Amino acid sequence: MMMLEKFTVRALVATIFSYGVVADGNGLIGWGITMYDPPCAFACRGVISKCTLLCTPKNGIANHGTSHHPVSTPPECFTTDVAFLRTMALCIDTYCPTNGAPSLSKIEDYWYGHLGTGTVGNYKWIPSVSYIEALLAAKEDERNGIEFPNTTSPSVDEHAGHNMLRARVLRRYEDSSTLPIIKSKQPLNVTSMISASDWKSQYNGMITFETNEGWHSTYTIILTLVALLLPVVLSLLRFVPGLTRNKGWTYFNSVLNYPAVWGSNHREPVAMIAGGGLIPTRGQAMYITLISILNIVFLAAPYIYLYPQSIFGSRDEQNMSVMGCRAGVLAVGNMVAMFVFSSRNSVLLYITDWSHSTFLLLHRWLGYWTIIQTVLHSVLLLAYYVKYGDYAAELASLYWIWGIVATVAAVAIWVFSLLIVRQKAYEFFYITHIILIVLFLVGYYYHIWYLYTYNWGYEIWAFIAIGIWGKDRILRAGQMIYHGWRTARITNVEGSNGEYIRIDIDGVHSEGVVYLCFPTLAFNFWQTHPFSITSSFARHGSTQEATALPKSTSKDSEKQAEAEITVISPNQSDTASKSSISLHEVVSRISIIVRTRSGITSRLAARLATAGAELRLPVLIEGPFHSSVSSQLSQCNTVVCIAGGVGITGVLPHLHHFGAPRNGRLYWGIRDTSLKNILATEIADLPPSIQVETSVGKRLDVESIIREELASRASDTLVGVVVCGPAGLADEVRRQATDLTRRGATTAPYILIDEAFSW
Template sequence: MSYEDALAKAREDESKASNNTSSSSSHKTSGHHMKRTPLLRRHGGHDTSSPEGLSTFNVSSSLPITAGGSDPLNETSFVGPSDWQLQYNYLYDFETNEAGHTTMTLIIIFVGVFLPTILSLLRFIPGLTQSRGWTYWQSFLVYPAAFGRQHRKPNIAGNVPNRGQALYVLLISILNIILWLGPYTIHQPQASFSSLKMQTISIVGNRAGDMAMGNVVVLFLFSTRNNILLYVTDWSHSTYLLLHRWLGYWAIFHTIVHSAMLLANYVIQGTYEEELAREYWIWGIVGTVAVCAILPCSLLPVRQKVYEFFLGSHIVLALIFIIGYYYHIWYLYKYNWGYEIFAFVAGGIWGLEHVIRLASMAWQGSRTATISAIADVDGEYIRIEIDGKPLKDGVAYLAFPTLSWRFWETHPFSVAYSGPLASEGSSKVSASGRGEKGLVVSKNSETDAENAVGVDERTTVISATEGSSTVFYARVRTGITKNLASRVSGPQSQTMQLRVVVEGPYHHSGHISPQLSQCKGILCIAGGVGITACLPYVRQGASGSTRLFWSSRKKGLITALAPECTSRNGCGERLDLRGILTRELIVSNSSEDGALAIVVCGPPGMSDEVRDDIVEIVRSNPLCRAYVLLDEAFSW
């Protein structure tokens, strides 16, 4: 029967009912009027009178009135105004609030993703990079640690964000709080919730669940090595990883709130036992437990001491959470409301990331890695040389499938240089124009008691002959580097060869070429194996001077990486970071005017000292040069 036919039939029935009513006495009523099925609320019934506070439409009909129920309806009937209004209030509130939940979730996603892009557009403003005023304000608003003096050096809770990162975290946190608290649409009385308290608990809890997935989508994107934002913004991979952790805190918070408030809702209603047996509830528990377990497994001590466990548990628990969320939605709503889309987006980001990684590995192919010990470093550093097409710079992720049963694990290493394939290859430092090279061997330094190399050249180029190998230097810690070092350790230097799969290289500093192109000089400060991240900047040089200062606790590392720097001066002196930065930042002659790119890569304490010194120098001297700070951290 079509809708038109049904409507015509209903009008015919109403007409007949009206005639029957007119022909009968006013005190006699049809039998079906005497037997009225009451409308049952979701968690309890009500009588046919209008509940207190309910406004209904003034309508009437001669048709028999039905209030729903489970009995079949065999005749055209009229829904009582009170019952209709109760249902309308419930459905209107539900749809309006669900639309609001989605809107608030999308705001979190769009602000989280596009805010870095918008802020990074500032680098294209003509002259801004070279503006001393802009540099001055950055020394207050961007570069210092949010509190204290340590940014790279972690405390018990992790890394303190710098003020620029803290402003982003603050904005996202404010959005998460404000958008979670309202606005909401609530009408009472209504058909589903017996009180304002019950309705509020349910609605606020549901919004928390939606907003958790908004944070999850953004944090999945920020965690990827192939994050598209790295190619369109000047934010580094380490910055996105820090923000990834803060977004994770909010995702966990909202998930816990969602679970707790819906649990309270059903306990108060007395239907908890019934809901507990339903599949959607079981999968919700799975997702909640998984996301809560991620937090203790990701604490800094875990990441530092058992990195492989952290990485494996992180991936497994994140996938369990996404799967749990998906089935939680599917068993409750199927595909009727679109809640599953957030799981598809997050899962799609994760899947695409790993497809790109596999494609990169396939493109690079399987290679041979020669692992060798380095003399005079007390087993603290190793050298890795990989044959095949050379990698010029960046960070490459290496997998050694025959080293252990965890053949899938990849670990990051900065490209030192490329050159002829040789087990004892070395970099070559060449100089042109006027300048001086110096090697300072220091036995006591505030920067982790490091030795220091100072290369001060007006037109210096550190280059390597293109060849058939790429060389990496790594500090021995735990995990894979410790395993590799144990294979080549001994009273005499040893070497070994392994199969290796290369992924990358990646440029984790972000899209910084617009700023570097406006700089008139480059100052590189490296500590230990951090020299490998600085060498590409020294090789590319700048339109003005390029200077490199390198400190290392081990003389053998200096010998291996800079054999050409043979002149020694100031033996036993420490690397005076404050003095170096003061000389470079304070304009002493017009030939050195213009923005200065400062690249630092070394131990966390060294990076924090450089950052703190820069901020103090800029704040205290109005003639300070404009600068761009690139903190090439090799930690997470």
């Protein structure tokens, strides 16, 4: 009866301590999760954990520890073995008062939650005696001496040889003790002492390991927050009164923001590496440089070293292991930011005034660092286990196999995402990109799961990345459902000799950039492709003609499959006929002008050639997506738009909104009159304050245009310079504007907007 009451009391106490507790906290190590708290008690058990107890199964093969620290003794054995419990209580009482001095409640919480497991708390294994009971019994043993078990009796015969040398030693603050001193990995039969040197080595190892693990989390959080919040902070500068109209600010942008890092190519690829590449602007390069510095510094940041210790035998061994782990955690921090910048529905696009093409460039650079840190993680830990560990055992582990999957997928993502692949085989890049990303996420998740399950919070990074990626696709699917199943009518643009085609989609009124999916066009029915909205209309009323409402746009320069959306007014002499709208009837339409290149546009052109004068295909619409151009131009007094070819449709919507009392000028270079004819009404409908100059069959004189527009304006006039067209034209506008400003040849402040979409 007395024993039952004691057990009931212990169970009640354990329940009280375990209430509301999950493992050793929630979150990340150092940010909600503790590994060894209190460390003095964990150090005691660390010394004992490898000792065999009287209840340890003989030749047991089950591992009750971790993959890297196996333990053959089951949890219930640790919570019932008298010698273990008394030795633990005596060790805690010996070393904890002068090493952190944890409260009695914390010690008791440790006692009820960690004696069985030794690592993450689990209140399933309730000790047979309380901490105070075990401590009183241990001190009684110390005062009265102990008797060693009869190793010849049948009950302990399997533990023959467990006897320890009886000795009087000076270990407890110079007090003499009759208890024997435990030896790691040796049998533990009786209440024993733990030497100060053994305990200190274990304590140093645990303090070192947890502190460095906490810094892994801290540095990764800082890196992720800087990557995500820096664009927000920098975008707030646009709200500083008078800053954009300041000539000094314009000069700063012309020197340190707008130009390419070197040379004059930004949008036009250069063969700087295998497969080609795009040179970032200096402003983009400053962001990339900061992220790169943080990755390097945080990887090489000071680590804590305490010796002697039980985990690492040398500084070189510790560096190889801990830096490998740091690289792995930094990799997933980069990964989270990388997914945010790749999202079409990223909230940062709406908060900042940065373009989607800039976000995609930063997405690629964050991806590079994700790959670099992933490879470093794999290489350093491979070298560590080859030199200091059991490489053969690691190689056969499931966590190791899935880590290889994630690493190989990361490297393959880089190979299949080279610019030459994106340009020459965009659809191959698109599908391989998705497959390899899924493999990387699955590999990372199972790498963590098989090693730690959900104990230490590393899986949180995977959940965040998967959540961002999944959320974006759910929103995109929702947009398709919202617009519904539509029919696209594809026709040739008259006089273009098949270079341009037009896509009309009735029943849709949209703004910004949309992605179109043609489910029946090719085998890869799931793919969507970007098209920018020049104008759209949705009119209510009685017997009236529909008129265009201008919208904003973007342009794909890398895929070279430009597709621009424009409404063809009903009075034009083409295949569009006049439409009458009855009372309360709603008529809406978007029309897309496409320059046929490779990929989807070439397939559309081929199907149209086979079908004849008109082709009808089912289409799904995803979007619209955000464009920051109109908000940037809202503060300008005048606008100068320079367009090349079909790029005209990227600037028309902004000019339609840019009317009196503000003025502007449009310079448009085209090779023939086909686009001019089809867009004649759109050009004519521009506000009277917008002047249009068209150059047919010859290149625009960009230098003269920029000099005239920026040198002839008053110093208090803020000019918005917008360019949309071929990569070479955009780079020439950028070079001329910045060069003239640096030479002092301009009088007016300006902002430069390169309206482009790029992968």
